[in-house]
Amino acid sequence: MAPLGRHLASEALGTAFLLAAVVGSGIMAERLAGGNVALALLCNTIPTGAILVVLVLIFGPLSGAHFNPAVSLAFALRRELTWGCAGAYVVAQLAGGIAGVWAAHAMFELPLWQVATTARMGVGQWLAEFIAAFGLLLTIFGCIANAPAATPYAVGLYITSAYWFTASTSFANPAVTIARSLSDTFAGIAPGGVLAFIAAQLAGAGAATMLAQWFWGRTPAPVKG
Numbered sequence: 001m002a003p004l005g006r007h008l009a010s011e012a013l014g015t016a017f018l019l020a021a022v023v024g025s026g027i028m029a030e031r032l033a034g035g036n037v038a039l040a041l042l043c044n045t046i047p048t049g050a051i052l053v054v055l056v057l058i059f060g061p062l063s064g065a066h067f068n069p070a071v072s073l074a075f076a077l078r079r080e081l082t083w084g085c086a087g088a089y090v091v092a093q094l095a096g097g098i099a100g101v102w103a104a105h106a107m108f109e110l111p112l113w114q115v116a117t118t119a120r121m122g123v124g125q126w127l128a129e130f131i132a133a134f135g136l137l138l139t140i141f142g143c144i145a146n147a148p149a150a151t152p153y154a155v156g157l158y159i160t161s162a163y164w165f166t167a168s169t170s171f172a173n174p175a176v177t178i179a180r181s182l183s184d185t186f187a188g189i190a191p192g193g194v195l196a197f198i199a200a201q202l203a204g205a206g207a208a209t210m211l212a213q214w215f216w217g218r219t220p221a222p223v224k225g
Helices: 004-032 037-063 069-077 083-107 123-146 148-165 174-180 191-216
Strands: none
Touching: 004 037, 004 083, 004 174, 037 148, 069 083, 069 123, 069 174, 069 191, 083 174, 123 148, 123 191, 174 191
């Protein structure tokens, strides 16, 4: 088992690359799509799903490739990660996510420090985030139970799909939500919508964790941390 420091570096770097892909592809898409929002969203979706597959493949053996506080907390609920380790993962994910946003801004020569102005509010948006996180956690736990080698591809495909079938474009990740509130670009979310998104995501992840326990039980795994 890798030392905790290596786990945390993996989570921070992986989350940074994820946010750089989400925000950077959003900036590029908006610049090239000529005002066609559907095309811009498609161009934002494909790199996000693709980078997730790559990141889970390369960092999965180190830290489990969570890149998502909801995932880390779910594994702690399943006693497959200690609560202390889960807390450290969350800090690493948040720091990595913000670093990834800043890297995207720097690459496109935008101000590093921004506050998003895109409002994402309302019951439909919150329900979408509940469903997005619920489906993501079911995807992860279902693959662990039945086809572990398929997990990277299933996660990437799920997020690619959920970008389009959820009203919120499937943030499904508290670290992503917080980091995207610091980017006033195509992928941004105004700070006023962050807490409700995170509450919905955690509720969806919790519900999926309980359902996965009923469906498949807890897959024996070493406790990390």
